[in-house]
Amino acid sequence: MRIFATSELSSLAMRIGLAIDRRGSPSEMLLSGIATYARPSSEWVLKWEQPTAAGVERLLQLGVDGILAKHLDAQGLALIERSEIPAVHMTSALNSPRIASVDNDDRAIGQMAADHFVNRGYQHFGYYAQPRDSIDPRIEGFDATLRERGRSCLVAEADPGHPAHTRSSEPSVRKASEALRAWLSGLPKPIAIFCRSDNAALSVAEHCRELSIVVPDEVAILGVDNDVAVCSLADPPLSSVQIAGERMGYVAAELLNELMTQNKNARAIFVQPIRVVDRRSTDAIGAKDLMVARALMLLLDHHSDPDCMHQIITSLPCSRRTFERKFRESTGLSPVQAWLRFRLEEARCLLVKTELAVEEVAERSGFGDILQLQVAFRKAFRQTPTQFRRYAVPAFQVRR
Numbered sequence: 001m002r003i004f005a006t007s008e009l010s011s012l013a014m015r016i017g018l019a020i021d022r023r024g025s026p027s028e029m030l031l032s033g034i035a036t037y038a039r040p041s042s043e044w045v046l047k048w049e050q051p052t053a054a055g056v057e058r059l060l061q062l063g064v065d066g067i068l069a070k071h072l073d074a075q076g077l078a079l080i081e082r083s084e085i086p087a088v089h090m091t092s093a094l095n096s097p098r099i100a101s102v103d104n105d106d107r108a109i110g111q112m113a114a115d116h117f118v119n120r121g122y123q124h125f126g127y128y129a130q131p132r133d134s135i136d137p138r139i140e141g142f143d144a145t146l147r148e149r150g151r152s153c154l155v156a157e158a159d160p161g162h163p164a165h166t167r168s169s170e171p172s173v174r175k176a177s178e179a180l181r182a183w184l185s186g187l188p189k190p191i192a193i194f195c196r197s198d199n200a201a202l203s204v205a206e207h208c209r210e211l212s213i214v215v216p217d218e219v220a221i222l223g224v225d226n227d228v229a230v231c232s233l234a235d236p237p238l239s240s241v242q243i244a245g246e247r248m249g250y251v252a253a254e255l256l257n258e259l260m261t262q263n264k265n266a267r268a269i270f271v272q273p274i275r276v277v278d279r280r281s282t283d284a285i286g287a288k289d290l291m292v293a294r295a296l297m298l299l300l301d302h303h304s305d306p307d308c309m310h311q312i313i314t315s316l317p318c319s320r321r322t323f324e325r326k327f328r329e330s331t332g333l334s335p336v337q338a339w340l341r342f343r344l345e346e347a348r349c350l351l352v353k354t355e356l357a358v359e360e361v362a363e364r365s366g367f368g369d370i371l372q373l374q375v376a377f378r379k380a381f382r383q384t385p386t387q388f389r390r391y392a393v394p395a396f397q398v399r400r
Contacts, residue, residue, distance in 0.1 A: 014260065016044050017059035019051040019069035019076065020090075025227040026245050030070060030090060033249025036394045037257075052076060060085070066256045086259035088252045100259060100266035102252040109241050109273045110141025110194070113222055116276045117192035118149050119341055121287025121296050121330045122220070124191040126154045128180075128200050138224070142194050149332040154191075156183045180207050189218040190286050198223035198230040198240055205234040205281065216284035226277050236280030242352075244271045250394040274392045275348045287330045291317065295327060295335060303342040304366035309335065344380055347373060351389040358385050 018034070021027055038044040047062055049055030053075035059067060060083055067080055067087040080087045081098045088100045117125060125146055127139050143153045156179075184207055187193075195201035201223030208215050215221055215236055223231065226242040248271045258264060276282075285300075287293040295312050302308045312335065316323050327335050347365040350356055356364070362373035362385075377385050390397040 013043055013045050014065040015063065016046050016256070017056075017062070017064035017067040018046055018048045019055050019059065019067060019072055020048075021051055021070065022048075025229060026091075026225050026243070027070065029243075029245025030249035030252070033246035033251075033394055034068060034253045035249075036246065036397075037250045037253035053079060056080060066260045068252055068256055086256060088256045088259070090248055090252050094268070096266065098266060100255055101268045102248050102255060103268065103270055104243050104248070105270040105272050106137035107141035107144075109224055109243070110138040110143070111145045112241055112273050112276060113138075113194040113224075114142045114145035114149075114151075115341075116222065116282070117194070117220065117286070118146070118151065118332055119338060120192075120220075120282075120300075121285050121292060122190065122192040123151070123286065123288065123330070124154070124188045125151060126156065126187060126191055126193040128156050128193055128195040128204055136196070138194075138196055154187065156180065177207065180204070181211060184208060184211060184213060184219070187219070189213075190220070190284070191218070192220045192222070192282075192286060195221065195223045198225045198227045198238060201238050201240070201281070202230055202234050205236075205238060209235065216281050220284055220286065221281040222276065231277075231279060234281065236283070239279045239282040240277050242274045242277050244274050244392060246394050247271055247391055250397075272391075274352060275345070289326050289330055291323065292327050292330045295323070296331070296338065299335070299339050299342055303339060303346060304364060306366065306368070308366075309339055340376060341380075343367060344376060347377065347385065348388065348392075351385055352392045361385065 020030065022031070038046065047059060047064055049058050051069055051072045053073060056067070056072070056076040056079045060079065064085065067085060068090070069076070069087065070090045071092070072089060077089070077094070077096070077099060081096060084098070088102060090102050092101060092103060094101045127142055129136060129139055139153070139155065146153050180203065184204070193204055195204055201221050204221050205215055208219050213219050221238060223238050223240040224243065226240040231238040231240055251269055251271060255269065259266065285293045285296045287296055298312055299308060313320055324334060327333070327338070331338055333341070343366040347361055347367070350361045350364060358373070359370045362370045365373070367373040367376065374384055377383070377388070381388060383391070
């Protein structure tokens with residue numbers, strides 16, 4: 001393996017092989033993160049091939065100094081291992097002493113999904129899984145978080161069954177679709193269903209439509225990846241856990257540079273998700289108690305209004321103690337805790353989607369000033385708003 005001394009880097013460009021499929025929003029985010037890392041200098045020359053053994057072979061023939069790969073097959077990985085060229089594989093943790101990996105923290109994704117649903121008063125929860133995923137950290141995180149808050153999860157074990165996203169034969173697709181329809185029909189309603197991917201969520205949404213199950217009033221649906229093209233295909237559009245795709249690409253490039261310039265062993269890095277992107281498929285409240293449901297809706301719709309909580313309390317048809325008991329039974333939170341979480345959700349959204357100053361983010365998300373936002377943010381997420389923004393949008397890390 002060739003190790004570059006720091007003094008060499010200023011005068012020697014490094015050829016970096018990309019064995020990554022360009023299609024799809026997740027790949028685009030990874031590539032954006034890689035570009036953000038590589039862009040400030042001219043020391044990296046990028047070479048592109050498909051993530052196949054043949055693509056890796058061509059990169060090796062070009063004499064690349066390092067490889068960044070995604071969803072590479074076993075033959076391609078074996079070629080890299082034999083070459084002893086520094087490499088980082090994304091979206092799959094490997095048991096390889098030679099190839100480093102950067103992957104999603106799937107358990108944290110499940111935890112984020114569970115919190116999102118429980119905070120909105122749901123009592124029934126489902127997970128749409130695929131039988132080939134024998135060990136699934138996303139369901140582990142989802143189920144563990146639900147159990148911590150006194151809930152349980154119903155798991156479907158069936159292939160997505162969506163013709164646009166499967167290579168199965170027609171009878172297999174039909175059989176999987178029938179199993180999914182039977183599962184959806186037998187679920188208690190309303191229910192919140194977390195799906196392993198946006199494609200699986202799209203399949204659930206389309207089967208609900210065929211069965212005249214109303215989304216989100218009867219079934220709320222949440223996917224993973226925030227693939228905008230897929231989420232927009234559904235009717236209604238799908239909510240999704242936004243993975244830190246750009247951060248993954250940036251971290252993978254940073255790790256590859258470390259492997260090429262320092263004599264360090266390969267290691268695995270797991271990247272936390274960013275947030276839940278709300279669209280219409282989860283635009284509902286799951287609480288059966290009408291008073292709690294109304295309060296949750298007001299907190300969601302008017303979370304930035306400092307008088308929001310006061311308005312709810314003064315309009316109660318019962319004592320405040322009774323209301324708070326029923327609210328906690330439904331959500332596992334006090335009304336004040338729920339209000340804080342909704343304001344923090346809005347703050348994270350503004351930090352990711354806009355370039356507003358943190359002071360304005362604090363104002364728009366219902367915090368009295370930047371200090372209140374910083375204290376609440378650090379307590380909830382163990383980082384400041386600025387640190388979160390630089391994590392979620394690596395371009396801020398480079399620019400500022």
